[in-house]
Amino acid sequence: MYVFNDDIVALATLPGKSALNVIRVSGKNVIKIYRAITLSSKKPRANFAHVSCIYNQSDKKQIDYSLLTYFKAPKSYTGEDVLEISTHGGNIIVKQVIESLISKGARQALPGEFTYRAYINGKIDLLQAEGIAAIVEANNNIDSYYHLNTINGTLTKEVQKNKDSLMSLMTVAEHELDFLDSEIEKKELQEYNKSLNKLYLHTKKIIKKSLSSEQQSGNLQVAIIGRPNAGKSSLFNLLTGHQKSIITNIKGTTRDPVESNIDIGNHEVKIIDTAGLRTTKDVVEIKGIEKTFAHIEEAQIIIIIDEKNASQTYLANKNKFKQKSVILVNNKNDINNHKQKNGVFSISCKKKNGFNSLLTHLSTLCNQKVDRVYKESSFSINVRQKSLLQKICRGINKANKGLETTGDLTICLSSLYGVLDLYNELIRPDAKNKIINEIFKGFCVGK
Ligand SMILES: Nc1nc2c(ncn2[C@@H]2O[C@H](COP(=O)(O)OP(=O)(O)OP(=O)(O)O)[C@@H](O)[C@H]2O)c(=O)[nH]1
Ligand SMILES: [Mg+2]
Structure with a gap:
C-alpha cells in the first residue's frame, strides 16, 4: 500500500478555523523543498525552528509567515528528514502551503503513513x-x-x-x-x-x-432499570442533563434502550435508560425487556429505581446482579412517603430531592471501579x-x-x-504481513 522513496505531506492538525495549523513533510528531499518554499539558499539548521515567509511557487507571492522546524534523519518522528511547518490557522493558508509543497515534488500522505515510515525505519515497533x-x-x-x-x-x-x-x-x-x-x-x-x-x-x-481495551474507562456502563413508570427515563434525563428519553405516565413508554455518555469524576461513563421490567404479552415490549437484560449483563453498575420498593425488584432478579455494583433508589418522594434508609436512596426526579447525594455516591462508585482497574495496570493493550x-x-x-x-x-x-x-x-511482524496495512489504515491522515 505505501511506498517509501518519495516525500509525503499532510496537515497534522484538524482542518477548520484555528489559531495555528501544523503541516508535516517527510522524505529525502526535505531540504530541497525547504529552500524552494522559503526562497532561501541556506540549509535549515537541524532541530531548530526558523521563522520565514513561505512563497507560492508559480508567482513567488507570499503565502504566510510561518515557523519551520527541521528534524534531520534519523532523529525525527519518521526516521527520515522531517519538516514541521506551523502556519497561521484557517483553511486557505494550509491549502496554499500544501499546494506549494506538492508543486516541489511532495505528495499527499495516506492515513498513518508517517507512523508507518517510523515503524519501517525502526523508530518504533508495532506495539508503540x-x-x-x-x-x-x-x-x-x-x-x-x-x-x-x-x-x-x-x-x-x-x-x-x-x-x-x-x-x-x-x-x-x-x-x-x-x-x-x-x-x-x-x-x-x-x-x-x-x-x-x-x-x-x-x-x-x-x-x-x-x-x-474493554477495561478502559470509556466503557464503564451504568444501566438504569426497574418497573414501568418508576422514573427511569426521568432519572436518565436528570443525570445526562438532556431531555433525550421520552417521559410519559403510560407504562412501557421506553422500549429501545437510550444511551448517553457523561463525565463523572475523571471518567466518561455510558448511562443507559432501559425498558421497564414486567410480564407482558406485547411483542415489542418483550423485545425491549430482552435488551434490558442484555444491558444488565454488560453494565458494571446497575441503578434499580422504583416508586416505593426498589429492594423488591432487586430480590426478584438477584441472580442477574452477581459481580455488579447495585444502587437502590426509591423515587417520587414528593408524593410517596419514604426516606433514605438501609442504603436505599430516596429521591424525587420531579423535585430533584436527594439527587445530589445519589450523584455523589454514583461518582464515588465509578471512581472506585475505574481506579481499581488502573491501580493494577501498567500499560494498555x-x-x-x-x-x-x-x-x-x-x-x-x-x-x-x-x-x-x-x-x-x-x-x-x-x-x-x-x-x-x-x-x-x-x-514487529514482517513488512509483508497484511496485519500491518490493516493497523496503519486505521490511523488518521497526518499521523
Ligand atoms: N410525582 C412525581 N412523578 C414523577 C417523578 N419521576 C417521574 N415521575 C413521573 O412518572 C411517570 C413515569 O416516568 P418515566 O420517567 O417515564 O418512567 P419510566 O420508568 O421511564 O417508565 P417506562 O419507560 O414506561 O418504563 C411520568 O409521568 C413522570 O413525570 C417524581 O419524582 N415525582
Ligand atoms: Mg422510560
Whole structure:
C-alpha cells in the first residue's frame, strides 16, 4: 500500500478555523523543498525552528509567515528528514502551503503513513504504533496515561524480555540436541520445564498488568432499570442533563434502550435508560425487556429505581446482579412517603430531592471501579495484542506439557518456534504481513 522513496505531506492538525495549523513533510528531499518554499539558499539548521515567509511557487507571492522546524534523519518522528511547518490557522493558508509543497515534488500522505515510515525505519515497533493510534482516540486523562506508557516502550520492554528468555532457552536446547547422543537426563528436563513455566507465568503477568481495551474507562456502563413508570427515563434525563428519553405516565413508554455518555469524576461513563421490567404479552415490549437484560449483563453498575420498593425488584432478579455494583433508589418522594434508609436512596426526579447525594455516591462508585482497574495496570493493550499474548501463553504451556510427558526436546523446540513467530507478530511482524496495512489504515491522515 505505501511506498517509501518519495516525500509525503499532510496537515497534522484538524482542518477548520484555528489559531495555528501544523503541516508535516517527510522524505529525502526535505531540504530541497525547504529552500524552494522559503526562497532561501541556506540549509535549515537541524532541530531548530526558523521563522520565514513561505512563497507560492508559480508567482513567488507570499503565502504566510510561518515557523519551520527541521528534524534531520534519523532523529525525527519518521526516521527520515522531517519538516514541521506551523502556519497561521484557517483553511486557505494550509491549502496554499500544501499546494506549494506538492508543486516541489511532495505528495499527499495516506492515513498513518508517517507512523508507518517510523515503524519501517525502526523508530518504533508495532506495539508503540498501536499505542499512538490509541492515544489519539483516548477520551480521558487516565487512559491517555497508560497509552503513553505503551508508546514509551514499557510494554515492549516486558514482552521483549520474555522473547529474549525464550530465544536463549531455544539456543541452549538447539546446542544440546546437536551433541546429544543419548536420552535427555531427567534433571535437565526438569530445568527446561522450570524455565518454560517461568516464561508462561511472566506472560500471564503481562496480561494481568495490562489495561485491556474493554477495561478502559470509556466503557464503564451504568444501566438504569426497574418497573414501568418508576422514573427511569426521568432519572436518565436528570443525570445526562438532556431531555433525550421520552417521559410519559403510560407504562412501557421506553422500549429501545437510550444511551448517553457523561463525565463523572475523571471518567466518561455510558448511562443507559432501559425498558421497564414486567410480564407482558406485547411483542415489542418483550423485545425491549430482552435488551434490558442484555444491558444488565454488560453494565458494571446497575441503578434499580422504583416508586416505593426498589429492594423488591432487586430480590426478584438477584441472580442477574452477581459481580455488579447495585444502587437502590426509591423515587417520587414528593408524593410517596419514604426516606433514605438501609442504603436505599430516596429521591424525587420531579423535585430533584436527594439527587445530589445519589450523584455523589454514583461518582464515588465509578471512581472506585475505574481506579481499581488502573491501580493494577501498567500499560494498555488492545484486542490484537491481548489475543496474541494469550496464544503465546497457550503455546508455551503446550510445549511444556509435551516435554513433560514425552521428554522429546525436538518436538518441544519445534512448538517453541511457533511461539517465537507469535512474539514477532506481536512486536514487529514482517513488512509483508497484511496485519500491518490493516493497523496503519486505521490511523488518521497526518499521523
Ligand atoms: N410525582 C412525581 N412523578 C414523577 C417523578 N419521576 C417521574 N415521575 C413521573 O412518572 C411517570 C413515569 O416516568 P418515566 O420517567 O417515564 O418512567 P419510566 O420508568 O421511564 O417508565 P417506562 O419507560 O414506561 O418504563 C411520568 O409521568 C413522570 O413525570 C417524581 O419524582 N415525582
Ligand atoms: Mg422510560
